[in-house]
Amino acid sequence: MLDYLDGLAQATSLERVWALHCDAMAGFGFDRLIYGYTRFGKPGALGDFEDAVFLSNHDAEYFNRFISQRMFLEAPILRWARDNTGACGWGALWGDPDSLTEGERRVVAFNRSMNVTAGYSISFPVPGPRSFGLISMSARPGLSQADVDVIWSRHGRSIEAMNNMAHLKIISLPQTPVRGRLSARQREVLEWVGDGKSNRDIALILGVSLPTVEKHLRLAREKLGVATTAQAVLKASFLNQIYLGSQNLTVL
Structure with missing residues (x-):
């Protein structure tokens, strides 16, 4: 595990973290993974x-x-994960069809048709009510849920700890908005706004015109899908696209 943790600590991209984690979980028999996380949930919704x-x-x-x-919105594990944290074997959710909704039964049938028949999921502890994180790990074909439960009884604590560490690493890395990556100048302007500077202040600091600053802020808002600059600063910070206070750091 030390090699895994060292690799995780050294990774600087989501792609590297994910490749490392998939390899590690495959070593335990989980060869197909799905991870999801949001900081922008809404009451009763993701x-x-x-x-x-x-x-x-x-x-x-x-x-x-x-x-x-x-x-996935009708997956049994999602219903469980909304009210629980920690690990859950799929047998506990799929074992009693009468306890499932019609939509959940459709999801189970689809998974079985795709040879996704046994596994475990982990719901991560989150810092607030709008955050939600979950990973589902499907066992390689040929392993039954009983086989997977034996694996978990032997290695479950290590597997859960490794997944929690991977999750913490993932959410610490920059995440690119779907509408496009912020440019270096857009990130810089947002950081100055977060530092309390006005648009005119930023224009003077960067040696550019006021319309240029306003253009960068407009493009940043569009890429982040928000209406105001204040929202853009907050969302860019949540996505680790900017680091507030970085303009005032002093190296001693």
């Missing part, structure tokens, strides 16, 4: 999907149907 992070190594057909077509 919020705008464009504001969420989804990572997966499932094939494109499965991902498109399960995530892109929103089938």
